[in-house]
Amino acid sequence: MDRKVLLTCVLLCALLRPSWSLAEGVLNCCEGDVLFLLDSSGSVSSYEYSRMLSFLSELLLPFSLGEDQVKVGLLQVGTQPRLEFGFDTYNTQSGLQGALRNTKALRGDTNTEEALKMAKDWVLRPAAAGGARADLPRVLVWLTDGVKPGDVIGPMAELREEGVAVLVVSTGHGNYQVLRQVVTPPVEYHLYFVDIDDMSIITDDLRDAIIEILRAERLQVQDISTNSATLHWRPVLSGLKGYYEIRFGAVLTGGVGEDGVGGPGTSPSTSGSQYQRLTQPTDSSTAKLTGLKPDTTYIATLTPESNEQLLKPLAVTFTTKPEVLSPAVVTVSESGMTSVRVSWGPLQPESVGSYHVEYSALPSGKLHTVTLGRRQNSTLLKNLQPDTTYLVTVSARHTSGKERALSVKACTQEVVPALADLQLTTVGSDSVQVDWKGSVNGLRGYWLTWEGQQGHSGHRSSLYLPSDSLSTRLTHLTPSTRVCVSPVYRTARGEGLCCTAQFHSESLTYGYRS
DSSP, rough: HHHHHHHHHHHHHHHHHOOOOOOOOOOBBBOEEEEEEEEETTTTHHHHHHHHHHHHHHHHHOOOBBBBBBEEEEEEEEOEEEEOOTTTTTSSHHHHHHHHHOOOOOOOOHHHHHHHHHHIIIIIISSSTTOOOOOOOOOEEEOOOOSSSOOHHHHHHHHHHTEEEEEEEEEOSOOOOHHHSSSOHHHHHHEEOOOOEEEEEEEHHHHHHHHHBBBOOOOEEEEEOSEEEEEEEEOOTSSSSSSSEEEEEOOOOOOOOOBBTTTTTTTOOOOTTTTTTEETTTOOOOEEESOOOOTTTEEEEEEOOOOOOOOOOOOOOEEEOOOOOOOOOOEEOOOOSSSSSEEEEEOOOEEEEEEEEEEEEETTOOOEEEEETTOEEEEEEEEEEEEEEEEEEEEEEETTTTTTEEEEEEEEEOOOOOOOOEEEEEETTEEEEEEEOOOOOEEEEEEEEEOOOOOOOOOOOEEEEEETOOEEEEOOOOOOOOEEEEHHHHHHOOOOOOEOOOOOOSSOEEEOOO
């Protein structure tokens, strides 16, 4: 008698409790992973099992499935529990509904404890391969006939401690005192006793309970710049009549109020402060906030307005980026003996009137100035002195009256003349006298290399000589050895000359002269 009264009261509460509207767009509001623990042991008749599957099919049909939506898994309870399909298996309703139609019962014992161990250690663990997604709500819905479920209080408590919301549907034979201990509070919204033929009467209420847990009440801010930002939210009003109201303004000194304004699901007060207001249609999910000030903390509030649903406002705080006045960076490229290219950024034609480039040789050279338009971000400085360090300053005059300048050192390349003359004189059968002409200002030395030609043994050799050396003798050369001499300067080598040694019975002099 007590059980009948309890069942009647629970069913009456379910019928009277307010329900979310099931308009199609509402169920685009959710993001999370739902695992159904389905009792398919021998105590569940084939008829009862088919009714449970039909119930799941109706329950899940309105949900949007996918990576940024809801993911569903099914874990069956039998002697050897089995994961029928995991969270990554079905991303479409057609696939999910087909899988539910083709699911077969396991039969055997009701090994709920082992099934819960699988759920805890694998399926609902974010770090596990194929497990639940990290940082998203996780829900376990247990459908049972209540017959000998085993010791479930401890394992269910461990799941709840790890953040899993537990909901239970019993088809009338379960122990109320046990089941009320395993569900996540509030019990009246998360525990359902229903006859197997009347499961459809709790479909909306159970779905609403899942929605309440999975509802993605997040207002995000992206593309933050110095003067703008973009709000992103889930289109919870899609398919409904209404609009989104957005209010945003700078946070007063002292930051967010003591009442916690700024978190999801809260609405900041705008009284006493200036704010901007805009509205977006129900199918919108983004809005660009403009006219912001640099390096300023703002609070934005999104309020879904609809006569068909009562939805909580969302709020978020963000800080715009500090103002970056051009030039923020100056670089040097294409360095030559008499020219260098100077570039700068960022390009800000909307706020810069003109750019001025000043340059002079260090330490005390003549100052030169070039004026450039606001859309130009580089220039080639010409007629410079070789091997000279210049101080280059790029300044911008902004339309606001501000000025900003940035300096950099630029170096021209050294003049590196080529070798003018090279002569080889054979001495004996395997030696040559090497002579050349140099003695140019800035010369540091000479680099000699010689190597035997193909068909002759030998290896490549090299020799460095100081700048006052104009000749040397090479010995133990193979026939047709190629000898090269290059002038070496402070920063680079100049173009060298090469000759091939030819050995004859008499000494010969030969060479290359430019």
